[in-house]
Amino acid sequence: MPALPTSLTLGSLTVETPVVLAPMAGITNAAYRRLCAEQGAGLYVCEMITSRGLVERDETTLNMLVFDDLEKVRSVQLYGTDPVYVGKAAEILCAEYGVAHIDLNFGCPVPKVTRKGGGGALPWKRGLLAEILTAAVGAATPYDVPVTMKTRKGIDEDHVTYLDAGRIAEDSGCAAIALHGRTVAQSYSGEADWSAIANLVDHVSIPVLGNGDIWEAGDAVRMVSETGAAGVVVGRGCLGRPWLFRDLAAAFAPSGPSAPVLPSLGEVRDVMRRHAELLSEHMGEERGCKEFRKHVSWYLKGFRAGGTLRHSLALVDSLASLERLLDELDPSEPFPVSELGHPRGRQGSPRTKVALPEGWLDDVDGAGAHVQEDSNETTGG
Incomplete structure (x- = not known):
C-alpha cells in the first residue's frame, strides 16, 4: 500500500x-x-x-x-x-x-x-x-x-x-x-x-x-x-x-x-453537553438548545436509551434540563459496534x-x- x-x-x-x-x-x-x-x-x-x-x-x-x-x-x-x-x-x-x-x-x-x-x-x-x-x-x-x-x-x-x-x-x-x-x-x-x-x-x-x-x-x-x-x-x-x-x-x-477508540455512552454524553454549550454560546441558550435537538437521534443511534428519554431530549429547551436528562443515560454502556460502517443522515x-x-x-x-x-x-x- x-x-x-x-x-x-x-x-x-x-x-x-x-x-x-x-x-x-x-x-x-x-x-x-x-x-x-x-x-x-x-x-x-x-x-x-x-x-x-x-x-x-x-x-x-x-x-x-x-x-x-x-x-x-x-x-x-x-x-x-x-x-x-x-x-x-x-x-x-x-x-x-x-x-x-x-x-x-x-x-x-x-x-x-x-x-x-x-x-x-x-x-x-x-x-x-x-x-x-x-x-x-x-x-x-x-x-x-x-x-x-x-x-x-x-x-x-x-x-x-x-x-x-x-x-x-x-x-x-x-x-x-x-x-x-x-x-x-x-x-x-x-x-x-x-x-x-x-x-x-x-x-x-x-x-x-x-x-x-x-x-x-x-x-x-x-x-x-x-x-x-x-x-x-x-x-x-x-x-x-x-x-x-x-x-x-x-x-x-x-x-x-x-x-x-470507541467512546462509551458517558463519553458521548460529554460531547453532547459540549455541543449544546457551544451552540448556546454562539446563539443564546434558547436558540442553541433548539438547534441541538436535531442532533440527539444521531448521537444516540444504536444506544439503549428509551423512547421517553429520547423524546424529552429532542424537546430540550435549556442547558439545565439537558443536564438532568443526560444524567439518565448509563455512562458505562459501550458504543454499539453494530452501527459502525453504516450510512448516517439522509439517503x-x-x-x-x-x-x-x-x-x-x-x-x-x-x-x-x-x-x-x-x-x-x-x-x-
Missing part, C-alpha cells in the same frame, strides 16, 4: 491532516466546527452561503457567516451561478472576513437548485463553469487565498461532467477539486463510485479530494489508498460523531495509523429524471449565460 498523505496543501494553505469537513446546511455552524476541531485536526468549512446573498448583504446570509473566536483558519463554501456575483463575493470574503480558503459548490442535487441550472447541473455548461471559476480565482489571488471546487460525477450516467470539470478547474487556477462519487440523479442513494475519483486523479495535476461513503476512519484510508486522492471530504459520516475527526487524525498521523432514492431548465442539455457551453440564483439559497453537495 502506498504511503498515506499526512497533510494537505491547498495553494498557500497547509492543512495538518488531509481531512475536510463538508459544509452541511444547518449543521456545520461555528459551534459544530469548533466541536469537531477540538476532536482532531483538519479543515472545517462554514455552512454554504450564496454569492448573491453576500453581495447584497442579505441578513440570513450574513448571520450564517459567523466564526468562532478560536477559528484561526476560516474556510467558506460559496454557492454561485453568476460570475460577477461570485467574483464580488470572493473579494468580500477575502477583504472583510479574512478567509483562508474558498470552496465553490457545484455538487448540490436538490431539485429546487438544479431546476435553475445550479449546483450539480451547472458543470454541464463548461463555458459558464470556466467563467465562474476564473472570476473567483481572480478575486482571491491578490489576497493569496486558494479557491477549490466541489462537484459530482455528472447529472446522470449519460451526462457525465467530472473530467471536464477537473480540467476546467485546473486551467482556471483552482488549488484543488473535490469529487463526490455520485451523480445528481443518485442524490445520496446507492454507493459512491470511488473509481471516478481515481480517474480524476489521473486526469489532472491539482490535488483531488474524495467524497462519498466515508463512515469510519478506515474508509478514508481505503479511499486514499485505492484512488490516490490527496485527502478526503467528510459529510454525513460525522453526524452525531464529531470524534470521527479524532479517528481520522490518528489514521493519517505521520507516525502511522492507529486503531480508533433517499435515486431520481428517474433530474430537474433541469428547459433545453439545458442542448449545448455544453453556456458562456455568457446567467442562471437564476436566489439570495439566500441553502444547499449541500
Whole structure:
C-alpha cells in the first residue's frame, strides 16, 4: 500500500491532516466546527452561503457567516451561478472576513437548485463553469487565498461532467477539486463510485479530494489508498460523531495509523453537553438548545436509551434540563459496534429524471449565460 498523505496543501494553505469537513446546511455552524476541531485536526468549512446573498448583504446570509473566536483558519463554501456575483463575493470574503480558503459548490442535487441550472447541473455548461471559476480565482489571488471546487460525477450516467470539470478547474487556477462519487440523479442513494475519483486523479495535476461513503476512519484510508486522492471530504459520516475527526487524525498521523477508540455512552454524553454549550454560546441558550435537538437521534443511534428519554431530549429547551436528562443515560454502556460502517443522515432514492431548465442539455457551453440564483439559497453537495 502506498504511503498515506499526512497533510494537505491547498495553494498557500497547509492543512495538518488531509481531512475536510463538508459544509452541511444547518449543521456545520461555528459551534459544530469548533466541536469537531477540538476532536482532531483538519479543515472545517462554514455552512454554504450564496454569492448573491453576500453581495447584497442579505441578513440570513450574513448571520450564517459567523466564526468562532478560536477559528484561526476560516474556510467558506460559496454557492454561485453568476460570475460577477461570485467574483464580488470572493473579494468580500477575502477583504472583510479574512478567509483562508474558498470552496465553490457545484455538487448540490436538490431539485429546487438544479431546476435553475445550479449546483450539480451547472458543470454541464463548461463555458459558464470556466467563467465562474476564473472570476473567483481572480478575486482571491491578490489576497493569496486558494479557491477549490466541489462537484459530482455528472447529472446522470449519460451526462457525465467530472473530467471536464477537473480540467476546467485546473486551467482556471483552482488549488484543488473535490469529487463526490455520485451523480445528481443518485442524490445520496446507492454507493459512491470511488473509481471516478481515481480517474480524476489521473486526469489532472491539482490535488483531488474524495467524497462519498466515508463512515469510519478506515474508509478514508481505503479511499486514499485505492484512488490516490490527496485527502478526503467528510459529510454525513460525522453526524452525531464529531470524534470521527479524532479517528481520522490518528489514521493519517505521520507516525502511522492507529486503531480508533470507541467512546462509551458517558463519553458521548460529554460531547453532547459540549455541543449544546457551544451552540448556546454562539446563539443564546434558547436558540442553541433548539438547534441541538436535531442532533440527539444521531448521537444516540444504536444506544439503549428509551423512547421517553429520547423524546424529552429532542424537546430540550435549556442547558439545565439537558443536564438532568443526560444524567439518565448509563455512562458505562459501550458504543454499539453494530452501527459502525453504516450510512448516517439522509439517503433517499435515486431520481428517474433530474430537474433541469428547459433545453439545458442542448449545448455544453453556456458562456455568457446567467442562471437564476436566489439570495439566500441553502444547499449541500
